[in-house]
Amino acid sequence: xxxxxxxxxxxxxxxxxxxxxxxxxxxxxxxxxxxxxxxxxxxxxxxxxxxxxxxxxxxxxxxxxxxxxxxxxxxxxxxxxxxxxxxxxxxxxxxxxxxxxxxxxxxxxxxxxxxxxxxxxxxxxxxxxxxxxxxxxxxxxxxxxxxxxxxxxxxxxxxxxxxxxxxxxxxxxxxxxxxxxxxxxxxxxxxxxxxxxxxxxxxxxxxxxxxxxxxxxxxxxxxxxxxxxxxxxxxxxxxxxxxxxxxxxxxxxxxxxxxxxxxxxxxxxxxxxxxxxxxxxxxxxxxxxxxxxxxxxxxxxxxxxxxxxxxxxxxxxxxxxxxxxxxxxxxxxxxxxxxxxxxxxxxxxxxxxxxxx
Amino acid sequence: xxxxxxxxxxxxxxxxxxxxxxxxxxxxxxxxxxxxxxxxxxxxxxxxxxxxxxxxxxxxxxxxxxxxxxxxxxxxxxxxxxxxxxxxxxxxxxxxxxxxxxxxxxxxxxxxxxxxxxxxxxxxxxxxxxxxxxxxxxxxxxxxxxxxxxxxxxxxxxxxxxxxxxxxxxxxxxxxxxxxxxxxxxxxxxxxxxxxxxxxxxxxxxxxxxxx
Numbered sequence: 001x002x003x004x005x006x007x008x009x010x011x012x013x014x015x016x017x018x019x020x021x022x023x024x025x026x027x028x029x030x031x032x033x034x035x036x037x038x039x040x041x042x043x044x045x046x047x048x049x050x051x052x053x054x055x056x057x058x059x060x061x062x063x064x065x066x067x068x069x070x071x072x073x074x075x076x077x078x079x080x081x082x083x084x085x086x087x088x089x090x091x092x093x094x095x096x097x098x099x100x101x102x103x104x105x106x107x108x109x110x111x112x113x114x115x116x117x118x119x120x121x122x123x124x125x126x127x128x129x130x131x132x133x134x135x136x137x138x139x140x141x142x143x144x145x146x147x148x149x150x151x152x153x154x155x156x157x158x159x160x161x162x163x164x165x166x167x168x169x170x171x172x173x174x175x176x177x178x179x180x181x182x183x184x185x186x187x188x189x190x191x192x193x194x195x196x197x198x199x200x201x202x203x204x205x206x207x208x209x210x211x212x213x214x215x216x217x218x219x220x221x222x223x224x225x226x227x228x229x230x231x232x233x234x235x236x237x238x239x240x241x242x243x244x245x246x247x248x249x250x251x252x253x254x255x256x257x258x259x260x261x262x263x264x265x266x267x268x269x270x271x272x273x274x275x276x277x278x279x280x281x282x283x284x285x286x287x288x289x290x291x292x293x294x295x296x297x298x299x300x301x302x303x304x305x306x307x308x309x310x311x312x313x314x315x316x317x318x319x320x321x322x323x324x325x326x327x328x329x330x331x332x333x334x335x336x337x338x339x340x341x342x343x344x345x346x347x348x349x350x351x352x353x354x355x356x357x
Numbered sequence: 358x359x360x361x362x363x364x365x366x367x368x369x370x371x372x373x374x375x376x377x378x379x380x381x382x383x384x385x386x387x388x389x390x391x392x393x394x395x396x397x398x399x400x401x402x403x404x405x406x407x408x409x410x411x412x413x414x415x416x417x418x419x420x421x422x423x424x425x426x427x428x429x430x431x432x433x434x435x436x437x438x439x440x441x442x443x444x445x446x447x448x449x450x451x452x453x454x455x456x457x458x459x460x461x462x463x464x465x466x467x468x469x470x471x472x473x474x475x476x477x478x479x480x481x482x483x484x485x486x487x488x489x490x491x492x493x494x495x496x497x498x499x500x501x502x503x504x505x506x507x508x509x510x511x512x513x514x515x516x517x518x519x520x521x522x523x524x525x526x527x528x529x530x531x532x533x534x535x536x537x538x539x540x541x542x543x544x545x546x547x548x549x550x551x552x553x554x555x556x557x558x559x560x561x562x563x564x565x566x567x568x569x
Contacts, residue, residue, distance in 0.1 A: 106450070109412075135412065138449055144412065281435055288432035293446055296425035301413045303450030303469075310429055310444055314437035330436065 007037050018046075024054040031063045040074065043067035072102050089121055096127040105134035122158030125151050126165050133168055137175070139303035140227055142220035145172055149181075149216065156188070163192055174206070175229040176220055179213035182206050224298055245270060245346065252342045257332045259315065262286050263346055265325035273330075286328050290319050309334065322347025358385035359399070361463065361486045364479050366397045370471030372451065373415070375464050376487065381423030384461060386415045422464055426455050443480075445473045456480040458487045 014030035027050030034043035047064035054060065079095040092115040099108035112127035132148035135141065149172050152165035159165070166189045173182035183206050190199050214222065223229060245263055252261040253272035260273035262283060269283035289308060297305040308319040311334060318335050319328040320343045327346035329339060358376050365374040366387055374397075375386040387397040388411070400415040426444055433441055444455040452467040454476050463483045465476050 135450065285432045285435035288435075289429050292425060292428035292432060296421060296428070297446055297448040300418055300421045300425070300453065301450065302446065302448035302453060302466075305446060305448050307447040308429075308445070309447075309473075310433055310441040312437070312441035312443070313439045314441075317433065317436065317441075 007033065011037065022053055024050060024057040024060060027054070028057070028059050028063065031060065031067070035063065035067055035070070040067040040071035044071060069102070072098055076102070087115075087118060089115070089119065089123065092119075093123065093127075096130075100127070100130055100134065103134075105131045105138075108134075122155055123162075125155040125158070126162065126168075129155060129165060129168055133172060135301070135303070136172065137229075139298055139301065140223050140229070141298050141301055142217075142224040144301070145176065145220040145223065146217065148172055161192065163189060166192070173216060173219075175231060176216075176223045177209075177212075177214050177230045178216040178219040179206055179209040181213075181216050183210055183213075225295075227294055227298065242270060248342055248346050252327075252329060252339065252346070255331075255339055255342075257335075258329050258339060259332065260330045262328040263325055264290065264328065282330070286317070286319065289317070290321060290326050290328075293319070294321065318343065320344060320347040358490075359387065361385070361483050361490070362387055365463075365465055365476065365483055368465075368475060368479060370468040370475070371465050372468055373418075373464075373466040375415070375419055376461055376483075377419040377423055377464060378461050379423065379426075379457075381420035383416055383419045386419060388415060418466075419464070422453060422455060423462065425453075426457065426462060443477075447473060454480060456484045458484040459491055461487060461491075463487060 011030070011033045014026065014033050017026045018030050027046060031043045031046040031050065034040070034046060044064055044067045047060050047067065050060045051057065051064065076095065076098050079091055079098070083091050083095065092111060096108045096111050096115070099105075099111060108127060109131035112124050112131060115121065116124035116128065129148045129151035132144050132151060136144035136148055149169055152168045152172075156162065156165040156169070166185050170182050170185035170189065173179070173185060183203070186199065186203050186206055190196065190203060193199060249261050249263055249270055249272045252258055258273065260271060260279075260282060262272075263270040264283065264287055269287065271279040271283050274282055289310065293308040294305045297303060305321055308321075310317045315330060315332045316334045317328065317330050318339075319326055325347060327343045329335060329343060331339060335343065361376055362374040362385060365371055366389075371389070373386065373388045376384040377386075378384055383401050386400045388400045389395045390398050425446070429444055430440055440457070442457050444453075444457070446453045449469060451469050452471065452473050453464065454467065454473050455462050455464040463480055465480065467473065467476065
């Protein structure tokens with residue numbers, strides 16, 4: 001009890017400090033006190049207020065992220081408990097929204113399917129579609145895209161005034177180049193929101209693309225095959241800065257357990273530790289392993305490949321696909337410590353400059 | 358066959374455990390129903406998605422897993438002589454770990470975020486149990502080598518002992534300057550390579566089309 005009273009006292013003092021002086025440090029102190037008391041909503045509110053005045057404050061952003069995640073976790077647990085006692089649409093809806101927001105598409109899909117099987121409410125179908133769409137946008141598996149589109153279509157027919165399934169259909173069709181389907185979804189959205197200038201502008205753009213539209217099924221299969229959406233940046237070959245990569249690659253190859261280190265992007269590979277035709281052959285093999293694994297991960301509904309490791313008496317071959325390329329190393333044992341860190345850094349574009357320094 | 362998987366399905370984060378033939382036929386597939394803490398259900402003969410939240414039917418999944426192992430072995434054959442034993446694919450929506458056994462593989466699918474190292478030892482145990490069962494049935498000869506040649510390697514490219522020795526460079530090789538080639542090739546071949554970059558330690562490799 002005394003701890004609680006002291007904490008409340010600290011919160012009061014922190015509030016007074018913020019009202020006297022709106023420095024970022026005072027907001028950070030107040031947000032921390034709220035978090036320590038488990039008042040995550042208040043912590044998020046304090047961070048939002050502080051970030052309006054100090055948008056560059058990293059600490060406030062970090063506390064806000066943590067508090068938001070904690071709040072979501074607590075609310076999710078509370079909703080699950082309440083649903084087990086008194087299931088109803090409002091609770092299912094909030095839980096599905098929370099899970100989708102937290103990136104837990106599998107949990108959202110299971111909840112929405114349970115909701116649908118219990119109540120047959122058409123709104124549940126929207127969340128089934130949204131969960132499948134999340135899987136599709138992440139893993140690029142055509143089956144997920146088609147399931148999302150069809151569920152959204154069924155939902156739109158049952159709930160003709162609901163804009164959400166139409167937005168979902170438009171997003172799926174637009175990203176894979178099925179412009180005719182995108183146009184149809186947009187036309188129905190315009191019927192619900194006549195005169196919306198943003199929608200009208202989009203409609204005109206989509207109409208211009210309809211001349212080279214693909215059928216939805218083919219467009220989805222193309223996305224699965226290439227692993228690329230239309231709005232993804234194409235994987236350009238040979239456009240990366242070799243000089244910035246070389247020090248990190250050399251550092252990786254100099255670790256005693258590393259036999260060969262690779263960096264691959266598109267059709268180009270940098271190899272340290274092997275030369276000439278051997279380098280060429282091993283780089284090709286690594287690229288084949290990468291392509292096969294990425295395609296298989298998509299087909300097996302596992303999503304985006306994050307790491308591929310092959311182990312045997314020859315050691316371990318580890319590949320780390322990233323947003324701008326893939327790093328790989330052939331090591332005498334499964335990679336740990338420095339090897340793992342450099343592989344992570346090499347495949348992550350945002351950290352590339354740090355590596356170079 | 359369920360005995361082989363009994364330990365694996367008790368591990369936290371395991372969504373599916375299976376014994377599959379090397380050509381992708383499901384021998385025994387156990388899949389967890391519902392979320393965490395759900396019971397494992399035998400889905401060996403299931404040809405369609407039947408469980409809540411299931412997005413791919415078990416038969417298709419195991420066939421694709423076997424196909425992936427095959428693809429990786431074929432490509433890996435160009436790097437090392439020995440065939441790999443353990444395959445790990447960590448992805449955003451789950452992880453797949455496959456341990457190659459005699460004529461069959463043992464595999465597990467893990468929840469996203471679960472460490473694949475957790476299943477390393479239990480998988481080895483499961484494969485050993487599979488060995489034992491097959492030995493009891495007289496279906497597995499441990500002395501028989503798994504394959505005469507690794508796939509992807511042309512016949513006559515080197516003797517087994519030579520290739521085996523080439524698979525791991527020694528410390529002496531490192532000290533001697535450049536690294537020893539992994540398989541065939543060598544300084545002579547390297548010198549004749551028109552794509553050889555100026556830095557002797559680094560090679561830029563390109564695809565068969567010669568696209569830079």
